[in-house]
Amino acid sequence: MGGVGGQGNVMASRVLSNMLVRKGFQVTIGETFGASQRGGSVMSHIRVSTRSAWSPQIPKGRADIVVALEPIEAVRILRNYGNSHVKVLANTRPIYPVGVISGELDYPSLGEIEEFVNRVSLASWFIDATGEAMKLGNPVLANIIMIGALSRIEELPLDREDFSVVIGRSLPAGKQDLNLKAFDIGSSLLSSSC
C-alpha cells in the first residue's frame, strides 16, 4: 500500500492488517514513516500468512496486490514489485511532487498512468477516492474508501464487521460512523465498476 506523506497510509495499513489478524492470519507490516509527513513517498509492505511471520520487506517483483492512494505511486511500486499476476487498486487524485510544481519534472496524465497500469497488471481498478472523501468533508478519508473498495476485490477476506471492530478500538465513537460510511462508499464504488 503506497501513497504520499499525510494521506494516512500507515493508519490504513494498520487497519487493514488488524482486520486480517482478526481472521487468524499472521501479518507483518513493514513501513518507513520518518518521511511520512514531509511529502515523500510512503509505502507499507503488508505480508499475510497462515503460518509464520515474513520479513517486513516484500522481495522485488513479488507483490500480489498494490493499493495506491495516489496514482503515480502505483507506477512507482509496480516498477519494483510488479509481476504478471498483480492486481492494482488506485486512487485517481494526484499529489504533485515539488519537482513537478517547480517545473523540473513531468507528471504523466491520468490516461497514461491508467494505460501503464492496465498493461502491467492482471487486473486494475481506478476510483476517485479523494473526490468522494471530500464530499464527506475530509479528504484523508480516501484511505478508508480505498479499504472499502479493496474488500470488493475478494482477494483478501475483508468484511465490514471486522472493519467496524478494528476502528472501534482506535477511534472515538463520534468518528466511527463517518469511517463506516467511507468504507461503504468504497465498497459501493467497486461493486458498480466490477
Add this chain to the structure above:
Amino acid sequence: MSYLTDNREGIEYLFMGNEAIARGALEAGVNVASGYPGTPSSEIIESLAKVAKERNLYVEWSANEKVALEVAAAASFSRLRSLCAMKQVGVNVASDFLLHLGLSGTRGGMVLVTCDDPGALSSTNEGPSRHYARMFEIPLLEPGDFQEAKDMTKWAFELSEEIRNVVMVRSVTRVSHASGNVRLGALPEMEVHADFRYEASALNANEGPAESVPVGEKHRLQQEKLQKAIKLFEQSPFNTYQGPDKPELLIITSSAGNLYAREAISLVGVEDRVGLLKLGTTWPLPPTLLTKFLSKTDKIMIVEEVLPFLENNVKILAAEKARDVGMKTFYGKNEGTIPTTGELSPDIVVSALCKILKIDYREMDHEYEKVLQVTTISQVPERARTFCPGCPHRASFWSIHNALQMNNRRGFVCGDIGCYAMGRFSCGFNTTKTLHAMGSGAGLASGFGKLAQFGMDQPVLAVCGDSTFFHAALPALVNAVHHNADITLVVLDNSGTAMTGFQPHPGLSINAIGDDVPEIDIAEVCQAIGATVETRNPFDLEETQATLSQLIESRQGVKVLILRQECALSPDRRYTKQYDMQVNESLCLGEECGCNRLCTRIFQCPGLVWDKEKKKARIDEVLCVGCGVCSLICPAGAIERKEVA
C-alpha cells in the same frame, strides 16, 4: 483501557515493534521510563506514557538522552525497574554516563533500548550503537522478530537484576517500526517501595554509594558480571537454529537480518542445504554454543546490517576455538558479499546465497521486465522531501534567505536536527550549509563567530528548534555569549518536538503523562544568559525580514530571534484554516509575470500548484491549510486570502 494493558494472557495483537518493547517492559513490571524522542524509537516511551496513570508508572521525556539515562538509573539505584529508550545517536549523547554506569552497576532491573536506523531512513547517519555494549562491557540483546521484541525486553529486566548491571536491547527501524502478531503474557501486580541505600561501604554494590570508583575493584566486578551473562546466554532460548544437521552453509544472523535470511532461504528453496543460526544474545557471544554450530560446516555467512559487529566477534571466537572448529571460509562484509552500508533486504540475502551456492535466480520475470520497459511512462517523478503545506519553516527560511541575500556578504546558516534540517534542500531555499549533530548548529556558529580576527566577514547564523534548544543548543549558546561571538541564533519554535510526533519538552506546560508542569521560557533564558532577544511570527514575512536584517547588521555579540508559530500538523492547528486561499486568474500573469514563477518555481509549497493547461498558479484545495503566506510573495497580488469566519 488501552490494548497495551490487556491482561488476557495468550491473546494475540498486531503490535508495532516499539509497542511490543513497551508491553515487554509492562510485563516485567517496569516502574520508571525515560527517553528523548527520535525516530525510530519514540513509540516506546509514548506507549508507556499512555498507560502511565493506569499502571502507576513515572514516564518522562527528558531534556536529552544523557539526562534520560540518569533519570532511569536513579530509579534502578532505588530498587525500581526502569527503562530508557533512544535512537542510535542518543547513545552517543548518553555514552559518558553509560560508561560510568557500567562500572557502578545497577540494582533494580535497568534496560537501555537503542533503536538503530540502518539505511538512515529517518536519520542523518546510520551510526551503529552495538559497539557501545562491547566498549562499555555490558550485555547486548537483539530481538529477531516482534514476539521476541516483547519477550526479550521482559527478560532483559531479569538479566539485569541477575547480574546487577544495565542491559542493552538493540532494535532497528525494521523491527521498531514494523508490526507483527504478538502473543501477550500476564501483567504483574507488584508492591514497590523506592529506597536508595548508601550506608554500606563503597565496595558493597547493593547497599553502598552508587559510584564508578574505586575503579580497579569496580572494573573487575563488572567483568565478572559479563562472565555470568555468558553462562546464561549459553542456555538462552533467544538463540535458535533452523536447518539440516550438516548444512552446506551456515548463516549466523541477528535482528532484522533474521527475517531477511529466513525469507531468502525460502525464496531460493535451499532449506535442506542452509542452516540459520539466529542469535538474540550478541554480546558477549556464548562460546560453547558458537563452537557447536561453527563445527557443523566449513562455510559461514554472517548476515547483519551496516558494520561487521557480529562478524568480527564470531571470527575472534573461531580463531580462539580453531582447534575445535577447524578452518572456515567466512562470507560477509569483510570479503564483500554483504554490503557495509545501507539496510539489508531479502533480495540482498538472496543474491548472497545464490553467489555462494552458485544458483541462478531472477528477481523479476524476464518477460515482465520487457513489458515494463515498452510502456509509455519512461520517468516516474521523484518525490523530494519538502516542508508540509503551511509549515512555518518554509516562511522562516524564506525570510532568512532573503535577509542574507540583501545583506550580500555571503552569509550562511549552520543547520541542526529536526524537520528544519531540510533547510539545505530547495524547500528551505538551500539556506543551511552545515548539518551535524543535535545542537551543532549553535556550536559551529559560536566557532565561526570568532573568526573575524582572521578576516572572516560573512554573517553567521544558526537555527535550532525549540526541543533542540533545550537538548544541546543551550551550552553552545552560553559559550557563544561568554566568548562574545558575533552570531544570530534563530530558534524555530513550533511548540513541540514536531518531527517525531509532538512530544512535549521543557518549554511546554504539559509533560509526557499529561500533568501540568512549569514551562521554561526560551526568550527569558536567552536574555538571562545575556543575548539580545527578539520574538516574531514567521508568517509575518515583512517584520521577520526587517528584524533579521537589523540583527545581522548590528554585529554585536549574540542575537537570538525566536520565530514562533505552531507546526501545521500540531494537534491544535491541524484541520483549522486561518484563510481561504484563491488565485485570482485575471490578476495572475503566469509565465509573462517576470517573477520567474516565484510562487511555484521558488516557493514550492505543495498546496500551491502550477496549472499546465491554464498556465497559471492554482490552490490545491486538498492540500492547502490556509496559512496565507503565499499571498505575501506574489508580486502581482494574484494570490488572495480571505480570513475564515
